[in-house]
Amino acid sequence: MTDPTEPGDFTEPGDPTNPADLVITGCTALVHDPHGDIGFLDNATLVIRDGAIVTVTQGNAATPPPPTTELIHADGQLALPGLINCHTHAPMVALRGLAEDLPIEQWFNARIWPVESNLTDRDIELGALLACAEMISAGVTAFADTYFAMDQVAAAVRHSGLRANLGQAYFSSQGPEGRERSLDFALRQRGAANGRITTSLAPHAPYTVDDADLTATADLAREHGLPVHIHAAENKDQTASSVARHGVTPIEILHRTGLLDVDVLIAHGTGITDQDLAVLRQGSGRIGVATAPKGYLKFAWDTTPVRALSAIGIPVGLATDGAASNNTLDVWESMTLTALTQKAAEHDPTWMTARQALRHATTESARAIGLSEAIGALAPGRRADLILVDLTGPHTQPIHDLAATLVLSARSADVRTTIVDGKVLMRDRRLHTLDVPEIAAELTARLPALTDRSHGRRVQHYDT
Numbered sequence: 001m002t003d004p005t006e007p008g009d010f011t012e013p014g015d016p017t018n019p020a021d022l023v024i025t026g027c028t029a030l031v032h033d034p035h036g037d038i039g040f041l042d043n044a045t046l047v048i049r050d051g052a053i054v055t056v057t058q059g060n061a062a063t064p065p066p067p068t069t070e071l072i073h074a075d076g077q078l079a080l081p082g083l084i085n086c087h088t089h090a091p092m093v094a095l096r097g098l099a100e101d102l103p104i105e106q107w108f109n110a111r112i113w114p115v116e117s118n119l120t121d122r123d124i125e126l127g128a129l130l131a132c133a134e135m136i137s138a139g140v141t142a143f144a145d146t147y148f149a150m151d152q153v154a155a156a157v158r159h160s161g162l163r164a165n166l167g168q169a170y171f172s173s174q175g176p177e178g179r180e181r182s183l184d185f186a187l188r189q190r191g192a193a194n195g196r197i198t199t200s201l202a203p204h205a206p207y208t209v210d211d212a213d214l215t216a217t218a219d220l221a222r223e224h225g226l227p228v229h230i231h232a233a234e235n236k237d238q239t240a241s242s243v244a245r246h247g248v249t250p251i252e253i254l255h256r257t258g259l260l261d262v263d264v265l266i267a268h269g270t271g272i273t274d275q276d277l278a279v280l281r282q283g284s285g286r287i288g289v290a291t292a293p294k295g296y297l298k299f300a301w302d303t304t305p306v307r308a309l310s311a312i313g314i315p316v317g318l319a320t321d322g323a324a325s326n327n328t329l330d331v332w333e334s335m336t337l338t339a340l341t342q343k344a345a346e347h348d349p350t351w352m353t354a355r356q357a358l359r360h361a362t363t364e365s366a367r368a369i370g371l372s373e374a375i376g377a378l379a380p381g382r383r384a385d386l387i388l389v390d391l392t393g394p395h396t397q398p399i400h401d402l403a404a405t406l407v408l409s410a411r412s413a414d415v416r417t418t419i420v421d422g423k424v425l426m427r428d429r430r431l432h433t434l435d436v437p438e439i440a441a442e443l444t445a446r447l448p449a450l451t452d453r454s455h456g457r458r459v460q461h462y463d464t
Contacts, residue, residue: 082141087290091127092322128156167202218258288368317368
């Protein structure tokens with residue numbers, strides 16, 4: 001990081017024709033030391049050019065910005081890396097509140113998969129647009145997503161200005177065409193939206209995708225340099241069922257099919273066992289896990305073993321899953337719940353401190369989705385994905401411990417400004433790229449056709 005005692009310049013040294021695009025002054029900045037530990041820099045100035053952070057310094061810059069530079073006076077606000085939603089299904093905001101107070105089998109088979117059989121491309125695009133608006137408003141600057149008709153989700157990402165890793169989900173019941181469509185999407189959309197879109201292959205789960213398809217997916221990932229995004233060991237019942245039917249856990253299936261030897265993001269993992277930890281250690285790829293604690297509480301599952309995974313070097317990022325199970329795409333809420341549920345799961349009030357939770361929300365989330373060189377920290381050379389948070393509300397005052405205030409008192413509504421790739425997507429709570437009333441009105445008009453279950457169809461059957 002730039003020496004915080006030295007003021008920064010708004011132009012390249014010796015080149016007054018190359019001014020900064022955006023300068024943020026007067027804030028407190030959340031920063032990381034070389035070990036990744038959380039700290040705070042008072043009276044910070046951030047200089048941004050060409051979508052990247054140039055300097056993070058303490059005090060005002062040596063020269064005033066030229067008229068072409070956008071200036072944000074952020075006195076009394078805190079700047080931190082934008083939150084990352086490490087696993088979601090953005091279009092499922094259209095199904096928010098549709099299936100409540102049900103066990104997972106009924107949730108899928110009686111409500112969600114019948115309705116998903118009705119989805120049109122326009123339903124998916126509208127759902128994704130509304131999801132993007134919700135995430136921008138909640139301080140989320142990047143998300144990892146798998147769903148159907150992902151070209152429509154990519155279009156929403158381009159329109160919104162967000163960053164995303166996207167994968168076209170597939171089941172083995174779709175035949176070879178499902179896997180081929182997943183690869184085609186990943187190759188076509190990789191690097192789209194001026195590099196803000198990265199892509200993954202996205203087999204749904206070991207209980208819906210057979211070993212042959214999983215092995216073929218691992219081969220394709222190696223051949224094309226693509227990561228894989230998959231649900232696995234979502235709960236203990238899935239793990240027990242896998243052992244009863246196949247003699248191995250879902251994590252062992254990933255191992256024997258080669259998926260742990262490529263870059264893989266595992267969604268949920270609440271059913272990961274102690275023996276799975278040894279299997280995960282053997283993997284030669286980059287392995288990340290996404291945890292979405294609110295849904296686990298709703299389904300009465302255990303939670304992701306974050307402490308055990310962290311102990312073997314596997315990054316655990318924060319997620320919401322889809323809004324059909326989580327009801328919101330609020331990663332701030334996930335951060336708070338992760339801090340609290342981890343204490344309960346470990347029976348240890350000293351575990352998952354506020355600073356540890358902030359680390360999982362920033363650098364660990366970036367590592368989990370394979371973007372640790374680009375995002376997750378406020379440092380020179382990183383992409384300028386950041387948010388400004390107002391901590392002057394009565395629910396955040398007084399402040400004794402800034403980290404604790406952020407994790408346990410602040411909420412997503414305190415986010416004032418959201419910036420991605422140096423572009424302001426929301427300022428003073430006003431969205432710049434999306435019209436929520438227009439999107440919501442069109443989506444609402446489509447709900448009767450979308451939610452009709454009288455046809456008896458469903459996209460898949462849940463039977464672990």
